[in-house]
Amino acid sequence: MTNPLLSRIEQIQENISFTGTILVRKKEDVLADMSFGYANRAERLNNHAGTRFGIASGCKIFTAIAICQLVEEEKLSLDTKLHECLDESFPHFDKNITVHHLLTHTSGVPDYYDEDFMDDFEELWIERPMYHMRRLHDFLPLFQNGEMKFAPGERFHYNNAGFILLGLIIEKISGEKFTDYVQARIFDKAGMKDSGYFALDSLPGNTAVGYIDLKDGTWRTNVYSIPVQGGSDGGAFVTAQDMSNLWDALMNYKLLGQAMTKELLTPHTEGEDGSFYGYGVWIGKQNEQVVKYHVMGYDPGVNFHSAYYPASDINLVVCSNISSGAFQMMMGVEEELGL
Known part of the structure; x- marks a missing residue:
């Protein structure tokens, strides 16, 4: 008997x-x-269940969980101010910016990649080559001397720099490199x-290369298009199974206690398009009921969506090593399953 869900996925892929x-x-x-397509086009190596994919901003949820763990341990609070955490100079930043503001994209700090002024993520690396971007501190010159965009708490504006700052707070408080903290905790x-x-220049086996397809039918990899190593604003690599495990661990209180998990998953602010945002996670609501917690990531050659649907206890992971398609795949699965 034909499986309607599998048939729908195959149809979307085609x-x-x-x-x-x-x-x-x-x-x-x-x-x-x-799984579909190649993890490595040049060597014609197929994507498979064990392939690692970049997930870009899909891993902001890891940073949020890490901050909430430190709050649980009473090493800081959600109301702790940025200037109380870090010694670096931010001459034009408002002194009232809190950890909560940074987690919810309501801080008003200038972003290093502002979609209001930039159309192409690759523009960032013209003056500061991407191969220099290996630690969180490497991003500071891109935004630390900028002017505030608005007063803290005034509104939502998606902001990568805010999550760089959260990563620096994690490093300062834990005494560990951000990536080491996330790996262990x-x-x-x-x-x-x-x-x-x-790092892009030392990838382990079973890692998909990111591909940018050009209008003339040719392609190139994204090796010169994104930071050489990811951090607290994005850039981790995961397998689909690992991301599914993350949802299981979060929802079963293996990473945070019940109260702090609820805090992370609370709709704290409303985005520009009517969606809601918790701490590092988007939240979909219908008739005031939460129907979906989801994360997403977009970079050149990276396309990722993953969601947990509380009413059905289903989780979905869509990883891709090209620049588009994951959203359409997620929408098709949701429609087929009535999510």
Whole structure:
């Protein structure tokens, strides 16, 4: 008998030439686990269930969890002010910026990549080559002397620099490199054994190369298009199974206690398009009921969506090593399952 969900996924893949992996789980039951396209086009190596994919901003949730862990341990609070945490100079930043503001994209700090003024993420690396971007401090010259965009708490404006600052706070308080902290306190605890913040010039095996498809039918990799190593605003690599494990660990209080998990998943602010945002996670609501917690990431050659649907206890992961397609795949799965 034909499986409607698998047939729908195959149909979408044929329509949009999707490249990547789709995993849909309901508790221990796997509803779909499918992979398409090449992890390495030059060597014609296929994507498969064990392929690691970049997820860009999809890993802001890891940073938020890390901050909430430190709050649970009473090493800081959500009302702690930025200037109380870091010694670096931010001459034009408002003294009232709090950890809460940074977590919810309501801080008003200038961003290093502002979509209001830049159309192309690659423009960032013209004056400061991407291969220099290996630690969180490397990003500070891109925004620390900028002017505030608005007063803290005034409104939502998606902001990568705010999450760089959160990563620096984690490093300062924990005494650990951000990536080491996340590896030990999140990846290892959640059973994310194949995930990490790998550098583009030293990728481990089973890692998909990101591809940028050009209008003339040719392509190039994204190796010169994104920072050489990810950090607190994005850039980790995960397998679909590992990301599914993250949702399980979060919802079963393996990473945070019940009260702090609820705080992370609370709709704290409303985005420009009517969506809601918690701490590092987007939240979908219908008739005042939360129907979906989701994360997403877009970079040149990276396209990622993942969600947890509380009413059905289903989680979905869509990883792709091209620049588009994950959203259409997620929408198709949701429609097929009535999510």
